[in-house]
Amino acid sequence: MGNLPPGLAGPVEVALAKAVEHLPGLHALPGGCVFEPKWDGYRAVIVRQGDEARLWSRQRKDLTDRFADIAAAAVRILPADCVVDGELVALDASGRLSFDQLQRRLVTSPASARRVAAAAPASYMAFDLLAAASVDIRTQRWATRRARLESLAVWEPPLQLSPVTRDVDEAREWLDLLPAAMGVEGLVVKGVSTRYAPGRRDWLKVKHRDTVEVIVGGVLGPIDHPEVVIAGRYHDGELVQVGRTVALTNAQAADLAAVLVPARRAHPWPDEIGVGRWARSGKTVPLTKVEPTVVAEVTADAALQAGAWRHPLRYLRHRPDLQPGDVDELR
Secondary structure: OOOOOOOOOOOOOOOOEEEOOOOOOOOOOOOOEEEEEEOOOEEEEEEEEOOEEEEEEOOOOEOOOOOHHHHHHHHHHOOOOEEEEEEEEOEOOOOOEOHHHHHHHHHOOHHHHHHHHHHOOOEEEEEEEEEEOOEEOOOOOHHHHHHHHHOOOOOEOOEEEOOOEOOHHHHHHHHHHHHHHHOOOEEEEEEOOOOOOOOOOOEEEEEOOEEEEEEEEEEEOOOOOOOEEEEEEEEOOEEEEEEEEOOOOHHHHHHHHOOOOEOOOOOOOOOEEEOOOOOOOOOEEEOEEEOOOOEEEEEEOOOEEOOEEOOOEEEEEEOOOOOHHHOOOOO
8 A cells, every 4th residue: 555645644735715806817827727617515635545535624524424425436436545636516406506415414423324325415526636646746737737637537427527628718608607507606716837735825716696685684783884784585484594794885884774674573583693604603793683674685606505695795785676575585
């Protein structure tokens, strides 16, 4: 059995991407740009060593027992003593990416993992090669690593190569079409002649954003100067939280404050809510509840879980021409 270099036997620190607003030009990064889909899933590194394969998350957690089917496929498809970077994804019945289905795999117990895997199969989209034949190749150019990744194995489901393009026009089509067709979040942009830099944000990411309407169910901060909008939509007659915005500008706060009314009757939301989308810290802040009569126009990316946006929304304006009944219901 070969020995993988230090830092590549697992867990593995991964390269990261910096968010940008617009798709960069062809020569924005060293050696020119290459464009890949930004999959809505879980980042995972496959460490294939000896007669086994292990999956490590970006947070350095071992995911192997939750995705034993992917690990088994990696043993079957990949040669020993290699390390592959990519994304775990799951598709729903319509062929769209389903973060909910993927989440089911993570929250299940190891004892139930096989049963859940059969009901919610996953795939792995490989996009980089960090080691081959026990040799660390992170210092090689992206173009060399990609060529070696493509020839590493006979790729077949559930392990697949993530597509790439160097054509800016094709990349724009992907950015316009793939989010609606598949639920892809956007694009990742890499420099053709760049090395793999663990922990650094040398890659770029461009997210597709749609304009949508939501109901203002509450705000953070005082009602006369709201700081963040807590957005809602109705589901079976109940107003449900579906996301929150980034901090409002002073002009946006003034625009919204002019139309907000304090909640007069029983409001379904709590008096305090967690900080951040998942409130991992356990810290809460007061929620200023308002009458759910104001419709706001926001932009949102494609990352959804149970109908709620996982990433912050961006407030654009309130819509006096719309009523709450005009807003799409949560499905």
